[in-house]
Amino acid sequence: MADEKKFAGYVCTGCGLGERLDAGQLETTATRDGKMQSCKQHEMLCSAEGVQLIKDDIANESVTHVMIAACSKRAKVEAFNFPEVAMTRANLREGVIWVRPESDENQETTQEMADDYIRMACAELKSMSQPSASGEQTLNKNILVVGGGITGMTAAIEAAAAGYPVHLVEKSGKLGGALGSYYKVIPTRSPYDAPAENPVPGMIEAIEADDRITVHLNSTLAKTEGAPGRFNVEVATESGSSETLSIGAIVQASGWKPYDASQLPEFAHDKSADVVTNHELEALAVAANGGPIKRPSDGKEIKSVCFIQNAGQCSDKEGHLSYFSGVTDLVSIKQAMYFKELNGDCDTTILFDNLRTPGAGGEDFYRAGQQAMVTFSKGIASEVMPGDSLTVKFEDKILNEQTEMVCDLVVLATGMEPNSGPDPYAQLMVDEAEDEEEKAKAQAILENAPPSILNLQYRQGTDLPHLKNGFNDSHFICFPYETRRTGIYAAGPVRRPMDAQQARDDATGAALKAIQAAENAGLGRAAHPRSGDLSFPSFRKEGCTQCKRCTVECPFGAINEDEEGYPMYNESRCRRCGTCMGACPVRVISFENYSVETVNQQIKNVEIPEEWDEKPRILVLACENDAYPALDQAAQAGVEINPWARVIPVRCLGSVSLSWVTDALNNGYDGIVMMGCRRDDDYQCHFVRGSAMAAERMSKVGDTLDTLNLEPERVILHEVAITDVERAPQLINDMAETVEKIGLSPFKF
Amino acid sequence: MSDLNTAMIEKYRSNFLKEVEANVEEGEWVKMCMQCGVCSGSCPLGKHWDHPPQEIFMMIRANKRDEVLGTDSMWMCTSCYNCIARCPRGLPITHIMHGLAVYSKRLGLTQKKQPTAEFSQIFWDNLMKKGRVNELKLGLSMYFKDGFGQGVKNAMANQKLGQNMMKAKRMNPMEFFGGHSVKDLSGFQSMVKKAQEIEEGNLKEAK
Ligand code: SF4
Ligand code: SF4
Ligand code: SF4
Ligand code: SF4
Numbered sequence: 001m002a003d004e005k006k007f008a009g010y011v012c013t014g015c016g017l018g019e020r021l022d023a024g025q026l027e028t029t030a031t032r033d034g035k036m037q038s039c040k041q042h043e044m045l046c047s048a049e050g051v052q053l054i055k056d057d058i059a060n061e062s063v064t065h066v067m068i069a070a071c072s073k074r075a076k077v078e079a080f081n082f083p084e085v086a087m088t089r090a091n092l093r094e095g096v097i098w099v100r101p102e103s104d105e106n107q108e109t110t111q112e113m114a115d116d117y118i119r120m121a122c123a124e125l126k127s128m129s130q131p132s133a134s135g136e137q138t139l140n141k142n143i144l145v146v147g148g149g150i151t152g153m154t155a156a157i158e159a160a161a162a163g164y165p166v167h168l169v170e171k172s173g174k175l176g177g178a179l180g181s182y183y184k185v186i187p188t189r190s191p192y193d194a195p196a197e198n199p200v201p202g203m204i205e206a207i208e209a210d211d212r213i214t215v216h217l218n219s220t221l222a223k224t225e226g227a228p229g230r231f232n233v234e235v236a237t238e239s240g241s242s243e244t245l246s247i248g249a250i251v252q253a254s255g256w257k258p259y260d261a262s263q264l265p266e267f268a269h270d271k272s273a274d275v276v277t278n279h280e281l282e283a284l285a286v287a288a289n290g291g292p293i294k295r296p297s298d299g300k301e302i303k304s305v306c307f308i309q310n311a312g313q314c315s316d317k318e319g320h321l322s323y324f325s326g327v328t329d330l331v332s333i334k335q336a337m338y339f340k341e342l343n344g345d346c347d348t349t350i351l352f353d354n355l356r357t358p359g360a361g362g363e364d365f366y367r368a369g370q371q372a373m374v375t376f377s378k379g380i381a382s383e384v385m386p387g388d389s390l391t392v393k394f395e396d397k398i399l400n401e402q403t404e405m406v407c408d409l410v411v412l413a414t415g416m417e418p419n420s421g422p423d424p425y426a427q428l429m430v431d432e433a434e435d436e437e438e439k440a441k442a443q444a445i446l447e448n449a450p451p452s453i454l455n456l457q458y459r460q461g462t463d464l465p466h467l468k469n470g471f472n473d474s475h476f477i478c479f480p481y482e483t484r485r486t487g488i489y490a491a492g493p494v495r496r497p498m499d500a501q502q503a504r505d506d507a508t509g510a511a512l513k514a515i516q517a518a519e520n521a522g523l524g525r526a527a528h529p530r531s532g533d534l535s536f537p538s539f540r541k542e543g544c545t546q547c548k549r550c551t552v553e554c555p556f557g558a559i560n561e562d563e564e565g566y567p568m569y570n571e572s573r574c575r576r577c578g579t580c581m582g583a584c585p586v587r588v589i590s591f592e593n594y595s596v597e598t599v600n601q602q603i604k605n606v607e608i609p610e611e612w613d614e615k616p617r618i619l620v621l622a623c624e625n626d627a628y629p630a631l632d633q634a635a636q637a638g639v640e641i642n643p644w645a646r647v648i649p650v651r652c653l654g655s656v657s658l659s660w661v662t663d664a665l666n667n668g669y670d671g672i673v674m675m676g677c678r679r680d681d682d683y684q685c686h687f688v689r690g691s692a693m694a695a696e697r698m699s700k701v702g703d704t705l706d707t708l709n710l711e712p713e714r715v716i717l718h719e720v721a722i723t724d725v726e727r728a729p730q731l732i733n734d735m736a737e738t739v740e741k742i743g744l745s746p747f748k749f
Numbered sequence: 750m751s752d753l754n755t756a757m758i759e760k761y762r763s764n765f766l767k768e769v770e771a772n773v774e775e776g777e778w779v780k781m782c783m784q785c786g787v788c789s790g791s792c793p794l795g796k797h798w799d800h801p802p803q804e805i806f807m808m809i810r811a812n813k814r815d816e817v818l819g820t821d822s823m824w825m826c827t828s829c830y831n832c833i834a835r836c837p838r839g840l841p842i843t844h845i846m847h848g849l850a851v852y853s854k855r856l857g858l859t860q861k862k863q864p865t866a867e868f869s870q871i872f873w874d875n876l877m878k879k880g881r882v883n884e885l886k887l888g889l890s891m892y893f894k895d896g897f898g899q900g901v902k903n904a905m906a907n908q909k910l911g912q913n914m915m916k917a918k919r920m921n922p923m924e925f926f927g928g929h930s931v932k933d934l935s936g937f938q939s940m941v942k943k944a945q946e947i948e949e950g951n952l953k954e955a956k
Contacts, residue, residue: 347764355783366783367781367838370780370781370783371780371781373766373780375766375780375810376783376784376810377807377810377811378784378807396807396811398784398803398804398807399804399807399808399811399813403811
């Protein structure tokens, strides 16, 4: 291919570009400096006519590389879509004319900015090639669902309805999960005025009748290896037999565990049979068989019952759940209504502090409970005293008094805990703990790790990473189903506490994501957030020092190691973030259209004016997911950016190579601003850990600055959100001020 | 304590909420209160009462029968309707306040010398005599309700006002002698009697 490369540039003069800039000069820059073999102007390049111009050149002139100097690469993506060639965009609209004031004295610097962006785009293009799929896997439509509760059953039914064969693996001997044994469920349809029929039996029937769904009962996953589109999963049964399934994508619906109420001695759960949890009450309601609910201790019909909300949850006491399980108030209303339905004139009190009834019908259901004469008392229970009748001591929060009530049965509204596998990063957490307390906490998590659910044969551990409180991580802000293991989707209460209806919605979404992942893998395309991207990283084996940085730092566990210790990429697990590329100290990792070289070339091809010109240059490396769009929006809003900035979008701050920073400083840049996403526990990084990895790497930048004898203020890293429309440009302008204060870099040649 | 009160205690035992539902005007709304406190916060007077509306509803649900029927809080309601306009649950709070006042009066549990209750009684008795309110006598009854000495003092204090009203023909001193009545006084009285019978009957039934 190499000798057949043909480079063509196109300069748009629409959107005011023609009036603000000297298009003739831009053309010259593209051909003389940028070495484009041809360069054409068009008055509206994104129009049908303009696009046709480019298409014709590709078809008739065998153009293989296209440089478009027009608007931001985030604009007009449908128009400028030429999958058969490599393409770069010089951002002259949002990047230049919209952020610079129109006046004679600014004309020179504005034109310089535009010329630089053209040089950068051309230089980038020179070191790029057109990505194509690796062909590593073919389409595999089989969907594996782990867990046969309401979530897993829904995922199976939905995936099958979409025409995909499903394997449903359930650890126990029957489908249905926790909910399967419940009397009734929270109503899901208007008028939301009474507990609804349990949907589980109907779903089991549907699954049994569906020949696209294969159910594996009493089974677990002994081993999961491969990648989306080519997972090999060994399913082992209790009896010892096993079979290997070939799977395209996976939904993990391993559900939840009830909180252990023996950790609440004050409520006498272990002392009295008549103190039950909400989960245990369901069995009593089912056992009543349509008659009145009876007391476990003596079989007497219950005449009075007290529900204690938030038992052992929403509290920072030792052994309690620090979070609220979201649904337990609705559950108590539902269960209180069991008593109104089955036990006639039963006194039913719900002791609550904050009553939360989320969901469309939540408030209606609450009213229905009141209508049915359930007494809602704002009070905090402190103790349950066992005895023939139970005495509940509580503080009445309205009447401000310590008081008590006597009842036949106490129901503790306890919370949900996730049924996750072990956190693959538990060991790392111990190693990286900053103080003793943190270390002890991490150590406890490591030691009490639950058994594995997926048994992934990944370099980075056997299961999905956790986020908080043991719940499986998902990109909770933008992509709720995506986990850090591509093609494996967590759904239901393993992701966050939720009720049956939410779990069904969740499962439906996860099933569709799994289908999408399998289809994408078949085409060699990336999953979110670079959906459809065909490029994938590869490494030059000769240069690799087997340092393992890439395999450790990949946020998605995409890279295994081969027997010799070299990285082994699994393209369809990869999300194309480039974190491995940024991590590699010897710079041997690259994508066809994004590499250390493509960015380096851009950095080098900015014209650095002589010191006496007093025109600083500020390099901005902006994450293309949040910071770059924020800058685009700022441009739209007419927020000014100083004329010294040269912005390069990067896939993720995690892909930033330390060498870019060093080279830029050596080349005479006066300041460097890096913008990535929020990186703490409430991260917003699209690649979860990319931004955090970058921050860690860049903490070493100080050494470089030291060696070069440069001021530390010259390099700065910021967390920027997509909404920081005013702030993002301000950060760049701040750097201009800093440079003004400390003076230009001495490295100008 | 009245017989009626004893009967009601007997009938509802520990369920005051049910008693309120059955016997107090709009009482079936009490259970729908979600204890947000907006009514108490909106009531221009509530903070001066022993128990603002939200608290009264909570007390009803907590079976505090004696405290609720014995408090004078609901007698203090001025019917400004602020609470009704703001209650997110749409409770007719003002009406419940009046309903509770009426019920406590029925059962003979209203505090002695509760001014609103006293005035209401005087107003009622006055009205019943002639089928219309005799303002002169109503005023005098109010002045003299606490005995002759206090009555003279009250009258002296308001002398000027009375004279002005007479001058402006807002009050006729001749009304002191008998006063005129509605056209069909006995018809009016038997109508009120019938209405009373119906109400009593309702309570008896409840009993
Ligand atoms: S590009 Fe990102 S997801 Fe892909 S292997 Fe590298 S670090 Fe992992
Ligand atoms: S980071 Fe680079 S040198 Fe290290 S193992 Fe990976 S490819 Fe090899
Ligand atoms: S405003 Fe309504 S719902 Fe709120 S406390 Fe008052 S009566 Fe109850
Ligand atoms: S109507 Fe009565 S209870 Fe309601 S705000 Fe006014 S005074 Fe208070």
